[in-house]
Amino acid sequence: MKNFSFAVVLFFLLLSGSKVFSQNDLMNLFNEKKPVTEYTIATFKTTRIVLGQSVENPAPGNLIFVIQHHFGYLNQGAYEFFGLDQASIRLGFEYGITPWLSIGVGRASFEKTYDGSVKVKIFRQSKGKTNMPITFSYFGNVGINTLKISDKTLNYYFTNRLTFVNQLLIARKFNRTVSLQLTPTLVHRNLVKKRIDENNVWSLGAGGRFKLTNHTSLNLEYYYLLPGQTANDYRNSFSVSFDIETGGHVFQLYVSNSQGILGQHFITGTIGNWLKGDILFGFNLTRTFVVKKPKGFNK
Amino acid sequence: MKRLSVLMSLIILLAFNAFGQRYLTKTGHIYFYSKTPFETIEAHNRQVNCALDVKSGMFVFKVLMRSFIFEKALMQEHFNEDYVESDKFPNATFIGKIDNVKEIAFNKAGTYNAKVSGTLTIHGVSRTVHENGTFIVSDKGIAAQSKFLIKLSEYNIDIPEIVAREIANEFNIFVDVDLKSLKK
Numbered sequence: 001m002k003n004f005s006f007a008v009v010l011f012f013l014l015l016s017g018s019k020v021f022s023q024n025d026l027m028n029l030f031n032e033k034k035p036v037t038e039y040t041i042a043t044f045k046t047t048r049i050v051l052g053q054s055v056e057n058p059a060p061g062n063l064i065f066v067i068q069h070h071f072g073y074l075n076q077g078a079y080e081f082f083g084l085d086q087a088s089i090r091l092g093f094e095y096g097i098t099p100w101l102s103i104g105v106g107r108a109s110f111e112k113t114y115d116g117s118v119k120v121k122i123f124r125q126s127k128g129k130t131n132m133p134i135t136f137s138y139f140g141n142v143g144i145n146t147l148k149i150s151d152k153t154l155n156y157y158f159t160n161r162l163t164f165v166n167q168l169l170i171a172r173k174f175n176r177t178v179s180l181q182l183t184p185t186l187v188h189r190n191l192v193k194k195r196i197d198e199n200n201v202w203s204l205g206a207g208g209r210f211k212l213t214n215h216t217s218l219n220l221e222y223y224y225l226l227p228g229q230t231a232n233d234y235r236n237s238f239s240v241s242f243d244i245e246t247g248g249h250v251f252q253l254y255v256s257n258s259q260g261i262l263g264q265h266f267i268t269g270t271i272g273n274w275l276k277g278d279i280l281f282g283f284n285l286t287r288t289f290v291v292k293k294p295k296g297f298n299k
Numbered sequence: 300m301k302r303l304s305v306l307m308s309l310i311i312l313l314a315f316n317a318f319g320q321r322y323l324t325k326t327g328h329i330y331f332y333s334k335t336p337f338e339t340i341e342a343h344n345r346q347v348n349c350a351l352d353v354k355s356g357m358f359v360f361k362v363l364m365r366s367f368i369f370e371k372a373l374m375q376e377h378f379n380e381d382y383v384e385s386d387k388f389p390n391a392t393f394i395g396k397i398d399n400v401k402e403i404a405f406n407k408a409g410t411y412n413a414k415v416s417g418t419l420t421i422h423g424v425s426r427t428v429h430e431n432g433t434f435i436v437s438d439k440g441i442a443a444q445s446k447f448l449i450k451l452s453e454y455n456i457d458i459p460e461i462v463a464r465e466i467a468n469e470f471n472i473f474v475d476v477d478l479k480s481l482k483k
């Protein structure tokens with residue numbers, strides 16, 4: 001009996017000790033005990049939905065050169081070559097300082113406006129350890145109109161030239177195809193043309209991205225002017241863009257009823273009517289330069 | 300009493316047997332490289348999981364696609380979003396074995412050539428592969444190195460025509476992992 005129990009013990013001991021690991025056992029060694037926070041990437045393809053800002057920032061250490069260009073209204077006929085004789089342009093640079101902070105400068109041809117901007121990510125959409133359903137950012141800019149003053153007798157201050165855009169960018173990437181964004185906006189103009197015009201213009205922007213293929217997407221953007229003098233005199237801005245991503249570049253080809261490119265111009269100053277054919281064609285080209293290589297990229 | 304000592308020595312023997320049989324790393328390095336006259340694509344992943352059972356020769360890799368770091372962040376985003384679709388297929392895996400495991404003395408320092416075969420899964424597509432590599436055994440552990448080619452088309456990774464001249468179909472993959480004995 002004693003011998004028998006000894007044999008049983010030995011048998012089980014050998015069984016447990018015969019270290020035959022399956023490939024699954026090896027794979028299971030990699031299982032993470034602690035969940036990690038996984039941040040959502042590519043809510044939008046670039047830093048703009050069409051004309052307005054998206055929640056995307058330039059990556060840290062990356063400098064983006066942006067050429068924003070659009071033509072005149074298509075319905076002007078052959079004499080204006082369907083708007084192609086007219087051009088409005090903005091050249092800009094954007095730089096990512098950290099994953100949540102970026103700055104930008106630029107100059108738009110409309111009213112010869114220089115601009116400086118800042119975009120701050122407050123929350124990032126994520127899952128895993130930290131679950132956050134939305135990305136929440138602030139965008140602010142200041143525009144400086146540098147047109148010459150025609151009437152030298154006027155008492156004209158520098159501050160008269162300033163306009164400001166303040167936006168909250170609230171976006172969610174629902175799945176790989178659909179991302180949506182709400183953009184409550186306040187545009188402040190230090191000086192307006194007429195006494196009746198508003199210095200503060202409130203607007204609610206909405207936009208979305210719909211991926212068509214892995215490399216192309218359709219973007220929609222609408223800015224609704226809240227009731228007021230501006231809403232009475234101007235129209236809401238509506239733009240549709242087709243984005244093509246080619247390796248390291250993004251091209252956005254769009255149609256819009258807005259002549260302005262900067263927020264202070266297109267949100268508050270759109271006169272075009274889509275239904276009457278006041279539609280213009282434009283494009284955004286971005287070229288990214290790596291100023292600082294990311295950590296972990298070395299041999 | 301005699302039996303007990305036999306039992307004890309067996310336990311000790313088995314315990315030692317298990318010790319040093321499996322080797323592991325979670326910080327292995329894999330990088331890939333492709334060059335065309337228009338674009339060089341290079342990305343590094345330094346969080347590669349790799350495990351080796353020196354007794355059976357079983358050899359496995361698990362590679363989180365999002366851990367590949369590109370010089371251009373935009374390229375990294377496109378890699379994850381549009382090419383390998385890492386939301387659908389977060390990991391690449393290799394499950395295989397060393398075919399000539401008997402020729403490699405894992406308990407003796409030296410450099411050994413190895414033939415490895417198994418199933419490589421990238422972008423949800425599994426393929427049987429046979430590759431050559433090197434094991435370098437030292438008192439610090441076991442280093443494994445390999446270099447091989449993969450064709451993107453074999454893993455259903457589409458290259459749109461507009462970038463076809465910038466992205467080669469063939470990618471050089473470099474594997475460099477330092478495995479440490481698993482003490483458990």
